[in-house]
Amino acid sequence: MTNNHLTLLALFSLTLGWTSCTKINANLPEASPQSSAATPQEIVRANEVRSLPGKLDNVPMFNSNSPEWVKKEGILLSTFPPEGKTVPTAHLNFPFQGKFTLFAHHFTHTPPNLQTLYLGVIVYNPSREPVTLAVSEAASYLMEPDAPFQQQPTMSNNPDGEIYAGAGIRAVDNVLRGRRQQDFPAQLVIPPGKSQMLMNHPIPVRGLAKRCNGRSSFFRLNSSSKVYIAxxxxxxxxHADGTERAPTLAEWQQLLDTGGLAGPRDKTPTPPDQVGGQLIYGRVAGVQLGSSWQADLVDEGSTHLTIPPSGQAISFAISTLRGGRLGTNQLQAAPLIVRYPDTAYESHANYGVHYDLTLPLLNTTNQPQRVTVTLETPWKEDQLSKGGLIFRQPSWDFPLFRGTVRLRYQDNQAQELTRYLHLWHRRGQVLEPLVELNLASGEQRQVWLDFLYPPDSVPPQVLTVETK
Known part of the structure; x- marks a missing residue:
């Protein structure tokens, strides 16, 4: 089996969830960058590809994404202690304290009798004093009707967050803007030795044309003392009359105490030390170390980024992972502190991770220069087999990066601008830049780009600075 086929198999392990439920007007990608019935033009751009400066922070993320498709009730992810539980192996014994984030992303498909599946998040205070759990940002959306997967333009102004293509994309867009939905409190005060529900939300399918639906949720949280979460x-x-109702706290507690892991289980991932063979990333169910990646994109040993010579470019790799490091040897995927044995070893797409990138651009030439900044999705490779990033016209049609980014900069009229842009990238697509700047000789100007890596997007990407 070729490396390109392995890349494709790994790609599908990150995308099959939503494609099984919703059909977008897009073809599947070809098995290699060379093949196409229409004989498209392959573009190999041999510019410098740099590792991304900075690193992940130490803020943990409760990451609940396996099983993605839920047909059997049970525990999705529990960080509770195993003592006193009927199935001790379902509990990973990790307390949260201080700042942390929470991501939960699950689907249901043709449930028995079209029953509504509920997703519950329970928080337990093990101490002898009340604990305050602050909820600074929070959003939870259904795929239907809140945020269906719909084809969007390649780039759209999105000032109010009304453009999206999936529940996870809409949820992290809300959090990027500092929003907390009204059905989530600003804080939970949990009495000593007690539990409270942070979420108790339905995933209905009754009345939908396709009997499948999903819910994606993202929170920024801060606990005054230790808490356990599941x-x-x-x-x-x-109800007595047969109508549906939400489970109670006591019913959730009973499931937590006596239940096993929800099912069916996802594919078991490839061990990190395996060489050769099929690469299976697996789905994440565990606590990852790292919720944000802050970086100043500068030259080594400098406080600025010298723009490249005219006609050349510099690309910084974003969300690199095993099998997709783009020649940098940098692995950005967040490690899992605790996990279940049949789930991912790393957070391979860094869903929900806040990339916070600053570009202090400097024109060191004696001439004015026209500079562009572009977020792109080249063909996924571990090493650059053709000596550069691979693009194609027309692109492979599968949409692999979909979500909102925030761009802040001073334009050519010296106006300070903040723009929210919704992007819809196909693999290998040649794209218009996020911004184009005219820099005078000796001028330095700063561009700030940040986003929460959108769930159901597929890495890696690059951020490219080009001098025209």
């Missing part, structure tokens, strides 16, 4: 899946309970 995400759980349970079908709706019934």
């Amino acid at each position: 995400s759980l899946a349970m079908y709706a309970q019934k």
